[in-house]
Amino acid sequence: MSKLRTLSDKVWDRHVVRSAEDEPDLLYVDMHLVHEVTSPQAFDGLRMAGRTVRRPDLTIATMDHNVPTTTIDVADPISAKQMEVLAANCREFGIELFAVGDPDQGIVHIIGPELGLSQPGTTIVCGDSHTSTHGAFGALAFGIGTSEVEHVLATQTLPQPRPRTMAVNVENVLSDGVTAKDLVLAIIGLIGTGGGMGHVIEYRGEGIRALSMEGRMTVCNMSIEAGAKAGMVAPDDATFAYLEGRRYAPKGPRWAAAVEEWKSLATDPGAAFDKEVSLDASAVTPYVSWGTNPAQVVPIGDVVPDPESFDQPSAREAAERALAYMGLTAGTPLREVGVDTVFIGSCTNARIEDLRAAAAVLEGRRVDPSVRALVVPGSGRVKAQAEKEGLDQVFSAAGFEWRNPGCSMCLAMNPDKLAPGERAASTSNRNFEGRQGRGGRTHLVSPAVAAATAVAGHFAAPGDLS
Amino acid sequence: MEAVRIVTGTAVPLDRSDVDTDQIIPSDWLKQVERTGFGKGLFSEWRDDRDFVMNQPEHAGATILIAGPNFGTGSSREHAVWALMDYGFRAVVSPRFGDIFRNNCTKTGLLPVQVDERTGRALLDAVAADPGLEITIDVERRTLSAPAAGIEAVFPLDPFTQHRLLEGLDDIGLTMQHSDAIEVHEKERAAWLPKVETPAR
Numbered sequence: 001m002s003k004l005r006t007l008s009d010k011v012w013d014r015h016v017v018r019s020a021e022d023e024p025d026l027l028y029v030d031m032h033l034v035h036e037v038t039s040p041q042a043f044d045g046l047r048m049a050g051r052t053v054r055r056p057d058l059t060i061a062t063m064d065h066n067v068p069t070t071t072i073d074v075a076d077p078i079s080a081k082q083m084e085v086l087a088a089n090c091r092e093f094g095i096e097l098f099a100v101g102d103p104d105q106g107i108v109h110i111i112g113p114e115l116g117l118s119q120p121g122t123t124i125v126c127g128d129s130h131t132s133t134h135g136a137f138g139a140l141a142f143g144i145g146t147s148e149v150e151h152v153l154a155t156q157t158l159p160q161p162r163p164r165t166m167a168v169n170v171e172n173v174l175s176d177g178v179t180a181k182d183l184v185l186a187i188i189g190l191i192g193t194g195g196g197m198g199h200v201i202e203y204r205g206e207g208i209r210a211l212s213m214e215g216r217m218t219v220c221n222m223s224i225e226a227g228a229k230a231g232m233v234a235p236d237d238a239t240f241a242y243l244e245g246r247r248y249a250p251k252g253p254r255w256a257a258a259v260e261e262w263k264s265l266a267t268d269p270g271a272a273f274d275k276e277v278s279l280d281a282s283a284v285t286p287y288v289s290w291g292t293n294p295a296q297v298v299p300i301g302d303v304v305p306d307p308e309s310f311d312q313p314s315a316r317e318a319a320e321r322a323l324a325y326m327g328l329t330a331g332t333p334l335r336e337v338g339v340d341t342v343f344i345g346s347c348t349n350a351r352i353e354d355l356r357a358a359a360a361v362l363e364g365r366r367v368d369p370s371v372r373a374l375v376v377p378g379s380g381r382v383k384a385q386a387e388k389e390g391l392d393q394v395f396s397a398a399g400f401e402w403r404n405p406g407c408s409m410c411l412a413m414n415p416d417k418l419a420p421g422e423r424a425a426s427t428s429n430r431n432f433e434g435r436q437g438r439g440g441r442t443h444l445v446s447p448a449v450a451a452a453t454a455v456a457g458h459f460a461a462p463g464d465l466s
Numbered sequence: 467m468e469a470v471r472i473v474t475g476t477a478v479p480l481d482r483s484d485v486d487t488d489q490i491i492p493s494d495w496l497k498q499v500e501r502t503g504f505g506k507g508l509f510s511e512w513r514d515d516r517d518f519v520m521n522q523p524e525h526a527g528a529t530i531l532i533a534g535p536n537f538g539t540g541s542s543r544e545h546a547v548w549a550l551m552d553y554g555f556r557a558v559v560s561p562r563f564g565d566i567f568r569n570n571c572t573k574t575g576l577l578p579v580q581v582d583e584r585t586g587r588a589l590l591d592a593v594a595a596d597p598g599l600e601i602t603i604d605v606e607r608r609t610l611s612a613p614a615a616g617i618e619a620v621f622p623l624d625p626f627t628q629h630r631l632l633e634g635l636d637d638i639g640l641t642m643q644h645s646d647a648i649e650v651h652e653k654e655r656a657a658w659l660p661k662v663e664t665p666a667r
Contacts, residue, residue: 018647022625026644028651030659038543040499051638054648057661066497078497085499094664117660129542129566143566145544147573147637155641157648161624193484194536194562227539229565250658258658293484293539314483314534321482411493411541430540432488434511 004271006165007234008200011140011265015123017157024159030122032152033108034061034095036086037413038127042150043089053093055156060117061090062098064107065413069376069403072100079414093153106379106405109133109347113217114381116246120235120262125152130347130429131230132223136216137243138235138265140200143224163229164274166199170207172282177462179357180215181349181427181446183207183279184222185287189297191277196228199275202267203233207281213242214353221348222429225294234266286461288334289431289444291322296431298334300449300461306330325433326441327421334459337443341424342373342454343436344400344447346410349427350378354447355386359394361451361462367399368457374401374416376408400454412437425453467575469634473556473603475529478520479593485533486540487567491549504545505552524597532559532589538567538578547574557603559610561586572627573637579603579610585619592617605631 005013018026032055039061046052053059063086066079074080083100090097098105104115109130112118120138125131127149134141144158151158168187174180188195201223208216216233223231233239240259243249250258285299296319298305307319307330323330328337344350344358355377367373375395377383383405386392392402409416410428418424418440427450431442445453452460495507512518519525531550537560538546547570550558557577571578581589592615593599601612603621605628611618623631630637641648 015651017651018644024624024626026641026647028648028655030655037496041501041544044499044501049638056664060662076497082497082499091665094666096662096664117662119660122659127542127544129540143542145542145547145566145570145573147544147570151638151641154638155645155648156652157641159626159637159641193539197562197565224540224566227536227564248660248662250660254658257656261656261658293486317481317534318483411488413493413496430486430488432486432540434492435488438492438511 004268006267006271006273007138007202007232007265008140008165011121011123012162014121024161026157027123027160029125029152029156029158030058031117031124032059033112033124033126033131034059034149035065035108035126035128036063036082037065038146039089039149040082040085041146042153043093045150046153051154053095053153056094058156059153060096060098061086062105062108062111063100065407065411067100067406068414069406069408069416072404075415103380103384106381107347107350107407109221110351110378110382113137114246114379116243116249119243119249120239121265125158129224130221132228133217133221133347135220135223135230135232136213137239138232138262140230140232142230164199166196166201166228166275167273168201168203169276169278170203170205170281171278172280173207173210174281174284177448178284178286179446179448180211180218182284182287183281184219185289185294185297185444186284187279188222188226188294190279191226193225193293193295194227196223196226199228200230200232201226201228203231208233209236212353213238214351217351218348222294225429235262286446286449288449288459290326290328290334291319292325292431292433293318294429294431294444296322297444300334300459302334304328304330304332304334335464336458338423338458339371339425339453340422341418342371342450343409343424343426343428344450345376345378345408346428347378348429349447350376350382352382352385354427355382355391358447358451359391361448362398362400362455363394365398365455365465367454370457371454373399373454374403374409376403377405379405409436411435425450425459467573467634467636470556470575470577470631471605473529473577474600475556476525476527476598477530477532477593477601478525478528479590480519480531480533481590483534484536484539487538487543487546487564488540490538490546491543496543496545501548502552504549508549508553529554529556530559530601530603531555532586532593534586535561535583537563539564542566544570544574547571547576551576559586559589572631575631577603577605579621581610581619581621585617588615588617
């Protein structure tokens with residue numbers, strides 16, 4: 001009998017170009033996604049060495065990190081230059097580019113799935129840590145640095161040591177009003193920011209099967225926040241239904257052949273993982289982060305924790321520093337913490353389902369007058385779909401600003417920033433110091449909690465609203 | 467990449483855990499399209515504080531950064547490595563590194579030296595007590611030593627990466643020696659795998 005293998009082993013094995021003792025495997029890359037921030041130095045490297053792009057037909061580019069969301073004119077000359085450099089590089093090397101204004105432009109991890117490029121069993125890389133998002137389709141997708149971007153452009157391969165495997169078993173299903181974002185925050189809180197280091201996580205169990213593709217993308221997206229190389233979910237009928245008919249999905253007889261292949265990817269029953277953890281989805285409630293790393297989270301009904309309650313000295317020290325930065329006092333109920341800004345957006349939570357969930361909370365309600373609220377759709381397609389459904393009207397009527405697609409306030413490379421000391425409820429993925437603007441204070445939440453918080457003016461779950 | 471065999475020098479003790487790459491180089495700095503000049507942005511938000519450890523004169527000229535666990539987590543930005551090197555660091559010591567950061571280090575020639583938590587703690591304390599403490603990192607022997615503090619540790623480094631660092635080898639050039647194998651793989655790829663339209667050049 002052949003060796004029992006996990007999903008990630010199967011994807012890995014079929015992409016090994018060359019393997020030799022004492023060397024990392026040389027892995028083939030099926031799809032390379034490129035954006036303006038981490039690519040200019042890689043293209044420069046190619047030019048300096050007289051190299052070319054080996055497979056432009058397996059490469060796409062978009063502009064997302066720098067793009068303004070109120071206009072398509074870029075006011076910042078340095079941002080404008082970075083975007084122009086990407087356009088020039090794509091012209092020179094023959095790469096398809098979704099530039100600002102293109103109906104398919106958007107956050108790289110939102111447009112890949114929309115275009116049907118994120119397919120089961122493939123390897124996908126991008127110079128961006130949230131590439132793990134595409135693992136929701138059963139792809140092995142991971143973020144790389146700029147030197148590796150250059151390597152993939154030149155060779156369509158990457159030397160990679162085989163990662164270890166980790167199973168996160170999600171038993172039972174989420175309760176009503178609890179979302180994929182709450183689940184992944186609970187998982188990161190459980191295993192910590194270093195819990196997945198060196199591992200590919202496979203999310204398994206009833207709680208994952210019950211999630212939509214959008215929800216699975218939210219979970220896989222934040223795998224990197226637990227330190228993991230990638231996050232994956234085995235493909236199933238929900239995966240196939242999402243992909244069928246999309247622009248770059250297989251068509252005709254190739255579709256049937258692909259689905260047949262995709263069905264063989266699931267982890268063999270009895271295959272062993274290097275590490276396993278389990279979590280009961282039915283016990284998860286809406287989560288809010290209180291600190292400056294994504295493992296510093298609590299259920300919304302809890303209080304800001306006391307640093308003394310942590311056993312590890314490094315965790316205690318990190319908690320003390322986080323409370324000082326966040327301007328919080330241990331023991332304060334999260335529901336009593338007021339916010340200045342609410343941001344709905346990012347590659348974690350700016351898909352159509354996220355916008356629907358937030359709009360459902362906002363229907364017939366108004367944002368608290370003390371709160372600035374903005375919603376930034378993840379892509380041109382998400383924006384168009386939301387407008388077709390009238391969601392933009394719901395957001396605008398409630399007092400949210402309805403913006404153009406991009407990464408926006410998730411990392412504040414464009415004009416959307418927090419001011420020093422400002423506090424935000426954000427559907428993004430990182431609550432690091434200064435992430436959303438120098439001195440800004442970020443709390444990570446789901447779109448539903450973000451919407452309810454905007455209405456209440458302080459952290460709130462939808463059920464708290466009268 | 468330049469070959470790196472031995473790094474000897476003094477260190478800065480950055481006694482914090484979970485130092486993410488947003489702290490190492492804030493996103494404002496990522497708009498540059500060049501590979502140089504990022505040293506000015508290194509820890510720029512923390513360096514505004516006069517008391518920040520890197521601002522202490524006794525740590526001027528240090529070439530080794532010693533940090534708490536989970537150093538270099540978060541964003542994949544290689545600019546973090548470029549900033550550390552541009553500032554003058556040649557090695558970073560931590561009990562645990564973010565995977566992408568660690569990879570970026572070895573592609574650029576910055577040594578990621580992983581030690582156990584006890585050694586990490588001992589180094590932080592020893593350098594705080596004696597900022598002039600000399601530390602030597604030997605890539606060939608895979609050792610870190612600070613004899614004056616009685617510290618000696620072995621760190622993990624796979625043979626391939628060690629070889630590349632010692633010889634200063636270009637990864638892409640090495641891979642291109644296997645272009646036959648890449649072509650064979652390409653011929654065998656399934657027909658249904660996605661290909662995108664490429665614009666005329």
